[in-house]
Amino acid sequence: MKAYPLHPIRRAINLDGAWEFAWLGEADLSSLDPARLRFDEIEAVPGVFDTGIKRYGARGTGVYRRRVPFPAPAGTRLRLRLNGLGLWGRVWWDGECLGDVELPYSGYTFEITANGADCHDLAIAVDNRFDAERTPLFPPYSDFYAYGGIYRSIELEELPPLHVERIRVQTVDLDAARVRLEIRLGGDVPDELTLRLAFDGGDGELVAARPEGGVVRLERVLPDSRPWSPDHPELHTVTVTLPHDQIVERFGLRTVAARDGAIWLNGERVRLLGINRHEAHPQLGPALPPALVAEDLQMIKALGCNFVRLVHYPHDPITLDLCDELGLLVWEETMGWQLGEREFLSPRARAQMVDQARRMVADGINHPSIILWAFLNESASDHPTAVPVYREISQAIRELDPTRLVTWASHRYERDLCWEFADVVSLNFYPGWIHPTGDWSTPNLSLIAPYLAEKADYCARPGLEGKPLLVSEIGACGLYGYHDRARAQWSEEFQADYFDEACRAILEEPRYAGLALWQFCDTRSYVNTGNIRVKPRGYNSAGLVDEYRRPKLAYDVVARRFREAR
Template sequence: MQHYPHYPTRRILNLNGFWEFAWLGDADWDAVTPGGFCPESSMAVPGVIDTLPEYTQRRGVGMLRKLLPGDFESGERLRLKIGGMGLFGRIWFDGKHIGDCQLPYSGVSYEVTVDDDGPHELVIAFDNRFDEERVPLFRPNYDFYGYGGIYRSVGLHRLTAHAIERAHVTPLDLETGLVRLAIVLDGDVSATCHYKVAFDGGEPLGLEGTPENGRIEVELRVPNPRVWSPDDPQLHVVEVSIDGDCIRERFGLRTIETRGQEILLNGAPIELRGFNRHEAHPELGPAQTASLMLTDLQWLKRMNCNFVRCVHYPHSEAFFDLCDEMGVLVWTESLGWGNKADELANETFMRLQEEQTRTMVRNGHNHPCIIVWGFLNEAESHTERALPLYRTLTSAIREEDGSRLVSYASNRGTADLCFDLVDIISLNTYPGWIGPVDWDTPSDEAIAPHVNALIEKFSGDSPFADKPLIFSEIGACGLYGCHDLARTQWTEEYQADYMVEAARVVLENLRTCGLTLWQFHDTRSYGPSGQVRSKPRGINNAGVLDEYRRPKLACRAVGEYYGTRTDTD
């Protein structure tokens, strides 16, 4: 499949494959330099060390080196694009430090100026240690494993004077095909530019414009417009050319908005039904293959899902490309999990949260599948100290893209102080599993009283009664292959009963309009900690598939229930 954005005329060096690798262990970053690099083995890129037998449960610094061709010209501008890495990264080109990465999982890029003739050398060092100062966005208490390595594709782009970075398309009118095209330029962009725009391979239209803040914006009509929807995911392609550089971007014509308690897709109410999904696999970690991503989406479609919440960090743009093609709606969110008030008020944490959230929105702008921008899962949004950051992030998202909905998943109930900032109220709760729980009530019988009482608090005289309400997390664990006629805790039977009852109670309440069950597949957590008592095998076992994508009983049970629902229920 073709990934987007695509640069058909640009010379791009695909750097995926095997790189020279050296393990530096518990190194002091002040002493980490590319000089004297001594490779001890090879490592795949994309890839992470944590899934390799020699480095299991080891945390430290790894260094990767790639020798490059020598045909670059002195003074030539290059742009290094990394689809995602973690937990911390530092990059050198020909021994010169060109940047650090403090945004785990985010797609980032760095400009390089070639100083002399080749051969050339690219070195990337990564660190999977927890470090509050160096990696404030990822903390050791997060309930998902933090991997070290380069998670996604790496490419080196050779740039022209008027390089095109992106071409963002925002639908304005579905019937006429009117869109706003924002061309984001990189390089010498002060003078008037002559450029061409073509839709779907048609005749190019010659235009001119003067960039403002590195952008040219224009409103155009897409010929023969087709509306994108989950049932009929029609897609368009726009091609923009300027002075020898060319970009192709794929987009869809669709709208997403709210009306009172409803979410409207293309003007019609929709009920969101799906799961939470991590980018994880025992042998790959977050370095997902195209085959695995396709398999996951086929399972979701088979379970009659129309929605997936991608947790708790930005996921691969390639996954969103597939969601665009297959008609699966997406909630995507920036990195954050259970963050305390002290973190939320920390100046560095706030700056990096805004940076990664803006980056997420810019990277994902053209995916019609994305309907919700999210952030800061289960943080202390019930505290006054959280308010400044929540205001900053919601404002930043709307400044970057006002065409989608904004939300965050909260486990604070009516104590939450930030719900007025978002479009959708999204609640996380685990009655009968995490809490509330007691010895006398079977887990599935605890769901309805708790969920209905919680819903009631956001109805009637509630200040948020006129906002859509969804349950962004609810679920329970089941161990793959564990069965019992008594349907006891940890069995597949127990989990299936819980999941179906949770879906029924949430979706059959007229106040709600969506649900993402926790979770799609089992995921690795942490082994050597006391918290593992609640996670047999060091795994979060709440998936309806196990970590290898083997289905549990809940997979079929939930799929059958979802199949009975329609958007008008």
């Protein structure tokens, strides 16, 4: 399944499938030469190498290799795209190192000049060891498992001498259905050219254009259209055709704004009813097939959600395509789980934070489902060293996309020093579960409503009163199949009661513009570390469904609450 944008006439090959594999373990990456390796195993791409019986839970380096039949005359421009791997990668083409993949989950492209051969050797080293210098955005204490492998599809394509890189589509007048197009060209761009522009598969029109800086800018009106929304996720395509290239982008007519303490979609106030979702499965890790992604999102939609927070890294482009189609509003975020002063003061870490934010925005720019760009979950935004970092990341996002809202999930509350950079205030808290929990005589559920009211009052103070307030995480764990008539903690009954009270308290408090419950499915977490004491089985078990998507009692409780709130 190919995610948008599409290039229907561009010569390309999908490289998914069975690859040769060599496990190196604790390898010295500085001297690694794939030509000297013995490849005596097979691994799937997309896939992970650390969930099978041979290397379950292993950390180290594995090298993938395959032959690529792709004849092209010498000098032809080729492009290799990796849509996501983890935690770190290095790529070789015909023995030449093309570069490194430093950001887990992010898409990377590599430019290649064809050497005239009919078949080529492609090798990719993937290392899932934690390294504070090399991959500082994925610390070992993160509350989600760091799988090793090539998580997503790989493609190789031939670039025509003149080609279309992307079309950015922006709604400039919702009522008039007017859009602004930025057609970014690549290769040998002439001073003047003629292209064909078409919407929704029509014949379109010929357009004579003079690119400025490789970009053609146009405005057009879409007849017989209506806005994209969760209830009516109407999508359109725009196609640009050149003599030897074509691109198809998909988009929706949609506006989003934050004012008066609320989020406004297409000029109408919207309350976000949502849930957090990881890319996770016990056997597949984050390398989820499209059918499973579609089933996850349909279960979320059936729950009554109009909103999903995709955590804690940029998700598969196919996920975003499906959210567009299903009508799910999206919070998309970068990596960075509880980072602090060390990372904020590290030039390498800071550069990676900004780089991943820019890649995320550039890749997702046309998805109408995305309304919130976010970064650095639960990081030390109360520390003075955070201020310039949060300023730089939010500015980088707005430079690329001033049309969407910017936020981050904070657990620093009143101490947060960076709220001036946010359009939306988003808070993570677990009253009655993690903190506060009261003393031995305090019923846990009684702590939820007062705590929510306290945070709502705080966010009514000057400087914050006009910003929408979201609960970006709240929840409690329940072990699938564990039932207790006394409703003991860890039972499905306790978890259902917790979510019932949390939903009631949030939805009855007008200051909250919405919520994202924690979380959709149980996910692999810490293994054999101190924090395992609060992670039975090594899982974060706060899912409304378990890791195999079997619903717990809380699923139906939340569905009822969300139905009542619609």
